[in-house]
Amino acid sequence: MTTLNKINYLLHLADNALIIGHRCSEWCGHGPVLEQDIAISNIALDYIGQARNFYQYAAEIINSENDPSLGFVLPATEDSLAYLRDTPDFKNNLIVELPNGDWAVTTLRLFLFSTYQFYLYNQLVNDADTQLSAIAEKSLKEVTYHLRWSGDWVIRLGDGTEESKLKIEKAIEYLWPYTGEMFINNDDSISSDWNKKLSSIFHDATLTIPAKSWMQEGGLKGIHTEHLGYILAEMQYLQRAYPNSEW
Amino acid sequence: MNADNKNTRISEEATIDAVWAILKTINDPEIPVLSITDLGVIRNVGIQNQTDSSEPIITITITPTYSGCPAMDLISVQIKMAMIAAGFHQTKIEQALSPAWTTDWITENGKQQLKAYGIAPPVGKSFDNAYLEDLAIECPQCNSKNTTLISAFGSTACKALFKCNDCKEPFDYFKCH
Ligand SMILES: [Zn+2]
Numbered sequence: 001m002t003t004l005n006k007i008n009y010l011l012h013l014a015d016n017a018l019i020i021g022h023r024c025s026e027w028c029g030h031g032p033v034l035e036q037d038i039a040i041s042n043i044a045l046d047y048i049g050q051a052r053n054f055y056q057y058a059a060e061i062i063n064s065e066n067d068p069s070l071g072f073v074l075p076a077t078e079d080s081l082a083y084l085r086d087t088p089d090f091k092n093n094l095i096v097e098l099p100n101g102d103w104a105v106t107t108l109r110l111f112l113f114s115t116y117q118f119y120l121y122n123q124l125v126n127d128a129d130t131q132l133s134a135i136a137e138k139s140l141k142e143v144t145y146h147l148r149w150s151g152d153w154v155i156r157l158g159d160g161t162e163e164s165k166l167k168i169e170k171a172i173e174y175l176w177p178y179t180g181e182m183f184i185n186n187d188d189s190i191s192s193d194w195n196k197k198l199s200s201i202f203h204d205a206t207l208t209i210p211a212k213s214w215m216q217e218g219g220l221k222g223i224h225t226e227h228l229g230y231i232l233a234e235m236q237y238l239q240r241a242y243p244n245s246e247w
Numbered sequence: 248m249n250a251d252n253k254n255t256r257i258s259e260e261a262t263i264d265a266v267w268a269i270l271k272t273i274n275d276p277e278i279p280v281l282s283i284t285d286l287g288v289i290r291n292v293g294i295q296n297q298t299d300s301s302e303p304i305i306t307i308t309i310t311p312t313y314s315g316c317p318a319m320d321l322i323s324v325q326i327k328m329a330m331i332a333a334g335f336h337q338t339k340i341e342q343a344l345s346p347a348w349t350t351d352w353i354t355e356n357g358k359q360q361l362k363a364y365g366i367a368p369p370v371g372k373s374f375d376n377a378y379l380e381d382l383a384i385e386c387p388q389c390n391s392k393n394t395t396l397i398s399a400f401g402s403t404a405c406k407a408l409f410k411c412n413d414c415k416e417p418f419d420y421f422k423c424h
Contacts, residue, residue: 035398035400035408036398038398038400038401038402039398039399039400042400042403042404043400044315045313045315045316045317045404046313046314046315046404047315049311049313049314049315049316050315052314052315053314053344130345133345134343134347135344137344137345137347138311138314138344138345138348139314140347141347141424142313142314142404145399145400148399
């Protein structure tokens with residue numbers, strides 16, 4: 001892997017964690033009940049922490065290269081990478097930037113994505129890069145909780161009332177075309193493990209897995225939905241308006 | 248080994264012991280009864296003597312409980328302040344992510360402190376695959392095991408919320424991690 005590829009891969013992992021963390025944080029103060037509001041805010045915090053670890057590591061590599069032609073603000077910091085890159089620079093999967101919608105969309109998206117992360121991190125734990133494997137090891141413990149929590153919600157909504165089932169079925173229809181992008185550039189074992197987990201949870205939830213269909217993609221190349229720009233506008237406003245401001 | 252080397256080693260050991268004693272007095276900002284040494288977040292204390300016989304550099308390695316734990320920055324500041332107050336001006340704090348922190352590193356003393364504070368200490372070892380719902384968590388108030396999970400996430404990421412069906416009190420459980 002070239003150094004630039006390595007930096008871009010770390011940014012991809014960081015952007016995914018940051019954007020899904022931001023989406024989860026939007027529920028803070030708006031959760032359906034206090035306990036679930038606290039749960040999803042804690043999950044957001046885990047993700048922002050993971051993003052920080054990946055950004056810090058990417059910044060360390062960018063600074064040791066010290067090459068302006070790579071296109072990064074120098075010196076790079078976790079803040080410059082999160083707050084001073086534009087929409088086309090972000091390399092997150094499209095699924096994490098989609099709006100929260102209702103509780104069904106939010107919890108199903110978290111289930112689909114954290115299941116993918118669970119198997120990906122399981123693989124990265126054995127990466128030859130010890131810093132990457134250390135971050136994966138740390139993140140894996142947290143993602144295990146996210147997966148359980150969101151999987152429980154999928155079952156509860158799917159195997160719940162007529163209305164909850166209708167809502168989660170709509171959520172499946174909405175999110176499904178964004179699931180294929182997670183497996184681009186990844187080993188087949190990740191998608192087969194993901195499918196197995198999905199089958200088992202959907203079975204308990206009395207839900208049907210959609211048929212194979214056309215899949216959205218573009219996030220890895222910086223081609224995003226219209227939603228990412230709005231997230232960045234809100235998230236980056238302070239650093240852009242008041243450069244280098246600190247708490 | 249000559250006498251000089253031996254003396255240096257003894258004084259290094261004494262310095263490291265002194266640093267551990269300082270760290271013992273610093274409490275976790277979110278669970279103020281628990282010292283950071285009982286919490287198990289201090290991984291190492293190292294000492295590096297300077298050739299020009301100026302003050303040695305003390306390196307303290309800490310590990311976060313959770314990636315996004317907001318207490319880590321505050322803990323680092325508290326360590327630096329306590330070290331300065333004790334006369335150590337050259338303290339470096341390093342963060343290690345691997346091996347990842349686990350509740351297995353909370354000391355016995357730490358577990359007792361948690362319970363006395365009203366937080367049920369972690370039961371079993373980390374990476375036990377048991378679901379929270381299936382655990383018999385003891386109420387820290389009345390010791391009843393007739394308790395129910397309310398939420399897998401409590402007031403902080405490291406805790407879950409339970410209620411006691413006997414004394415009716417809700418309480419935090421420090422999750423195995
Ligand atoms: Zn009780």
